[in-house]
Amino acid sequence: MRGEYHLACARLHHAIGEARQQGWLGKNILGSGFSFDIHVHSSAGRYICGEETALLTALEGRRATPRSKPPFPQTGGLWGAPSVVNNVETLCNLPHIITNGPEWFADLGLGEDGGTKIYGVSGRVTRPGAWELPIGTPLRQIIEDHAGGMIPGYQLRALLPGGASTAFLDGTALDVAMDYGSVEKAGSRLGTGMAIILDDRTCPIGMIRNLEHFFAQESCGWCTPCRDGLPWVERLLDAIEDGTGQDEDMDQLGRHARMLGAPGRTFCAHAPGAMAPLASGLKLFAADFAAHIQQRRCPQQSGA
Amino acid sequence: MTSIRIDGRDCLTRTGINLLQACLEAGANLPYFCWHPELGSVGACRQCAIKQFSGPDDTKGRIVMACMTPVSENTIISTDDPEARDFRASIIEWMMVNHPHDCPVCEEGGECHLQDMTVMTGHNPRRYRFTKRTHRNQDLGPFVKHEMNRCIACYRCVRFYRDYAGGDDLAAFASHDNVYFGRAADGTLENAFSGNLVEICPTGVFTDKPFSTTYTRKWDMRGAPSICVHCAVGCNTIVNAREETLRRVLNRYNTDINRYVLCDRGRFGHGFVNAPTRIGTPLRTIGGQQVSVPITDALQAFARMAADGPIVGIASARATLETCFSLYALVGPQHFCTGQTRHEQECVELVHALLTRHPGALPTLHEMESADAVLVLGEDACATAPRLGLSLRQSVRQASFHMADGAKVPRWMDAAVRTLGAECPSTLHVLTPAPTNLDSVAAEAFRAAPDDIARLGFAIAHEIDPAAPPVTDLTPDDAARATRIAHTLMAARKPLVVSGMQYGSPALLQAASSIAAALARATPEAGLSLVLPECNSMGLAMMGGLSLETVMEQARAGAISTLVIVENDLTRHLPPADVAELVAAVPDIVMIDHTATPLCQQASLVLPVAAFSECSGTLVSQDSRAQRFFQAVFPTAPIQAGWRWVQALAQHLDPSMLHISGLTGWRDLDDVLAALAVAFPPLAPAVMAAPGADYRMNGQKLRSQTYRASGRTVIRSFVNVHDQPPPGSPDTPFSSSMEGAYGPDMPATLVPGYQAPAWNSVQALNRFQHEIGGDMRDGASGLRLLSRAGNQNADPPPYAYVNDIPAPYAARTDTVLVLPDTRLFGSEELSMFSPPVMARAPAPTLGLPADMVTSGRMVLHLEDGPHVLPVKPVPGLPAGIALCPAHMVARALRFPCMARLDRAPDGGEGS
Ligand code: SF4
């Protein structure tokens, strides 16, 4: 677990402690002869530790850089031993599947995919939050019913359906079903299912700059395009947003989106993920970029 | 072999390699950074991007990293594809985002891999228009300079330093574009191979600090193939010279020995050549004063001395075969001394005998890397033969390679193989009296006294082959240990036993060879390697001669009138009383040496000899490889090669006094070697160690300067603006200038430096190799004098095991057993005249078992008197043993040495 998540970590320890007290964890669980334990490792907080092989490397106490495959973690993972890496979200489904059977679980989904998904919405909505819903719930329903719709006075302009590393969708995509296939068809990715909303009174370039700042910071520094390309992107966006952008900067942004966006060019998926909002944003907000460069300022910042 | 298509051209390629290697071997200019032939692939830099097509109909293809993609049958790739080119150019541009572009003042400039690769990608405009990130540099000690802003974060340095060489004080810090490669804090890089960062780093981050003080542009230096003189391993080097001074030493690839890596003693030990201790002119002692005299005076003085009576010659294990042999030719076998004590000589000759009759293999360093079980018996190879120690460190990776083979992961997939092998049991057993640097990778590091280690060794041999004599009264622990080690060795396909002369114990040498011989009965590949003390110890052992004790007897009997000592500091072999007695008993001593050793003060005549960079000659390494080094510097007269001095002496004697009268007529090195071959047939192949002086390539001599060497007339312009004829050496096929032949097909022994079109850094070596990481295009470097093959005989005759098993070691209460504490820096003679190595030599301390440390400083009563030394506890050191820095406290230490140990009168302070 990320080192900064103190509260979550304390709660987890507490819950595991309770389980252990009940005899549900540890040696010879409930006299079954089966032993099992959970160890919570809170490591230095790096986004890249979410990449399964970087996570293993970090667990070994080394720099959190991703590994090349093969060997896949299933055959040569933690300290070279076979390892299974799963999200907690995935593991949480197991008790229910075991209790109610796979059919029941699959039937929970509304579309092609089975089960439930934790969806979330952040941005200028009335009730930002996260909810476990049947997978395939339409985006509009999540935003309007669960997140309570936009805060009065704000219009939805675009959104990142699956978190920071997914491509922008505009307001016309609200009826997309939030399952893997449908979101992909709409031109983005389901990702984490945590939608980020861009409203009409926030500068899209400011938003992208904020995202790229994050991605540049969180690059592990292993491969060249990501390590040195993302900070360049960040500087370009800084310049444009601050009113010192130049026409050639758009070529540079486009070049980075192209060069870093395709899979296989960087060592892991961090840089392609970082390029998803940029590449889609360059298209969707072309007029905003042009306005920033022409007016030598952020129209929205000075307007607001 | 298989065929792959590179840019429409079908190329025959080895299987099992990656596409980067395949492209380079096919002659393509594909840029790369993070891949290194010795370190494998990790896919960090993304510079080697190419297009791979799934079949003849695939027109789109996809970008892959050549270094991470294995060669497979019918692979179709393009290096020339516009998208791939564009991406590679972008990589350079990204690397340059924070790079200072300070080539004109950068010490890497001119042999910079980054420069080469930048040009290769064709990338010119730098469009990044924001502020660059800067780093603070660190002081990394006397060997390596640090300029972090030039870093392109290829991670080679840490992979070499930590993963390959086992260092832990250099690391990658921080993340994103702020990654930093250095130490946690300023301070000396401790690893014995830190100097290799200079060559491993593809940019100017790590550069050669001693070279920096006499820096000269890389392309303005003369180069010559050379051999390291700082231990008996015989690593191959390149020496670079400018203005007739030696400037630096670089690695020279020898596929069997050092490959891509030199130890720091070898790289930085050359400072003795330019040290103030160098002798520049002949010196005569007149009226108790040493005065510089012309060469004719010196030789006439010698003629007068020689008229007084018999001459005895003392040779040296650090002098060339040619020099030692010329002395032999002068004085004859009755008067030729090897310059070693009887004990030293017996040990060296024993090593030669044991290697000669070893029924198994005599592995090269490279072969040792693939040994799958290693036993180190009583030798701290990391200190006595550092490069060999590094090869043993690599051997523990064998298990992970086998796992990788099983998992179908190519062996060059470095990170993956290391992940798979993370928990692999190592098969290295280190049995030594004191801790060694190999302990951390050893399955077992066991401490015992030399005699007990020998006993264990004999017991292991007996476990393997019952025909070997048993050891009685072993403790149950030792018996179990012997059984365990014997089984590990017997289970191996390529077991290896390493021992050596460090502790002056013939029993250790015997025990090691008994084990290896016992193994060889079932496993012909069973290897034996024995470490010798000096760069020509083996050559001298094959010549033989009198011991120093015999010379002492002759001197006492008044049978020596003149003693000619060549390149030997006797005070490192004989205790001061003996040296004094010798000096008193011999009327005249003639010292022929390059460095003013203590005895020079007492000589009637001192003659200045050329150091290894200033002449050519042949050395025989501990594994019997005869290797030639070549002249790079043309010293000021009368400095000349040792054999030429001996010849000059001979010319002033009555020819009837010479043992081999041809001596006076030798014109060049080839003449000396021809005569040597006649006198010592076992050494005859040494003639073929390298092509002779008459070798020509395309009808031309070989050039020793780069094609763009500059300033030939400018450099002397304060004297004369006319072009001077460049100096010439009769001993080598080299021209001393930029005129002559050069190319990747030149003989491996004669490569004066690496350069190929588009490749100006050391990585141009790829072009000189037949296969990358394999043999050179033309021949091996040097020639083994002893057969290296495993035993071909299906039914070998029984091995004649010796039965000289020592009694168990018993600690005494009245005296301690003094063992030499051999150090990487401090123990070897010549490197200790080199300022950066001197700076790294730790102050002498006395190592004791923790419970014997009763005060901060103690007095050790050695043969030459009491020595007050600070003491340090040595974990695991057996009771009753004291570790005394070799040659630093008492210059000469007799084996075995028992001494009294007292508390220092001033008690506990110090430590
Ligand atoms: S490292 Fe190479 S490219 Fe960089 S400044 Fe030095 S010579 Fe130039």
Ligand code: SF4
């Ligand atoms: S210091 Fe040199 S070897 Fe190390 S990462 Fe930087 S460029 Fe590469």
Ligand code: SF4
């Ligand atoms: S191991 Fe020996 S021969 Fe090799 S570089 Fe070091 S000192 Fe020289």
Ligand code: FES
């Ligand atoms: S050389 Fe291939 S990625 Fe670095």
